[in-house]
Amino acid sequence: MTVEVERKFVCNAEIMGKLQDIGDFILTLKDFWLRSREGLWELKCPAVSGTTPDNETEALCTRYREITSLPLIQSEVGRIISEHTAEGSESNSSQREQIDKVAENKDTEICSADDTKWLTDLNLICFAEFKTKRCSYMLKRDGAVRVDLDQADFGYCVGEIEVLVPEGGDMNAALQRITSTAAELGLSCEKRVKGKMDVYLQRFQPDHYAKLLNAHIL
Template sequence: MSEEPTSETGTSKVLELERKFSINENSERKLQEVGASCLREKSFEDSYYDSVDYQLTLSDYWLRKREGNWELKSPPEKRKPESDVAQYIETTNAGEIVQYLSAILKTDPTHAGDNADQIAKFVEKTGLQPFAVFRTNRKTYTMEGGFQIDLDETDFGYKVGEIELIVHQNEDVAAALEKIDTLAEKLEFSKPTRILGKMDVYLMQHNPSHYNKLLEAHVLFNKHSKAV
């Protein structure tokens, strides 16, 4: 299976570009000033899964169940390395998710299929376990240019924002990264150091040993390290 993002019918893969920023009391006002409008506010629970020896996350694969729906974020074949923007392929198709997981876990995708039940069976067969479970309250803004801006607050007390653009073809990545940076500057979201994600803070609080392994593997980066 190709790891390239594609918009072909029948596949669920998209390339998601996200830049995190700190939220403060001015964030919503700034968003409204640049023409963003609030689309919705919702709450959802995420359960992230991995093997006991963290084979998925140490390879930068993030399998989660969000309100009953399975999703996988995986690294694209090539990333623009100089960017502060997180670049992941997001897959929601069960058969594709099982293919990816089988390759990483080096198991036979015997349960490959196209519904959530097939993933549940695969997860059971391979012994994947939830390693992080938390709830997020999210306020979503949208604005011209296809941007989605999320303001998140978790049930473990962390607040973070992200500017997101979805692209369907690799040729569009460079332009999309520039668009995100331009919007971040307009919103004065420029930042001297890396912003911690929800997972960084969750693991620091709940499983520092797993967090340190991810830092050592350069999958996550601590706040003061230079973005690569």
């Protein structure tokens, strides 16, 4: 038998915001980004290059490994949270990491209840949800180069030039193909353009955006 002790209070939007702020952003502050796109889960992990960008082209590009196997995603996320708890930083079991849950070109529910049980088990909740209309083009430039044009429903439009490189592959060749494609499109190489999530956080989660800047994630 248990004894329930509780205190009621009037709930409002400010309280909801404070509860979300209390959450510990374990994943994103380590540069791991979990998202659901068209019903499929993806985990973007920082690619270890071992060097800092030494030229303008490298500085304009981001590098991430993408894990799309759900068992591997669950294993990796569980590992990160376990390591964080072991480090003794905010080991309260009620911590809730907040994840990027992005629905692209879909008006239906992203996942069924069964698909999200593992999120509850790991105390994960969504911190960003938006829809994107995407136009994609595949170009042949000594290998496949993908160009995506994204229009987010919060009013931001951004393009991406992407080349997939196997781990240990020729990164310089990929950078050259990206630079060549950018030149064909008439793009200038002045500064890195913010991604959708960067802009979303800056507009709607400024406190967490500031934390990511301070941690040199963004």
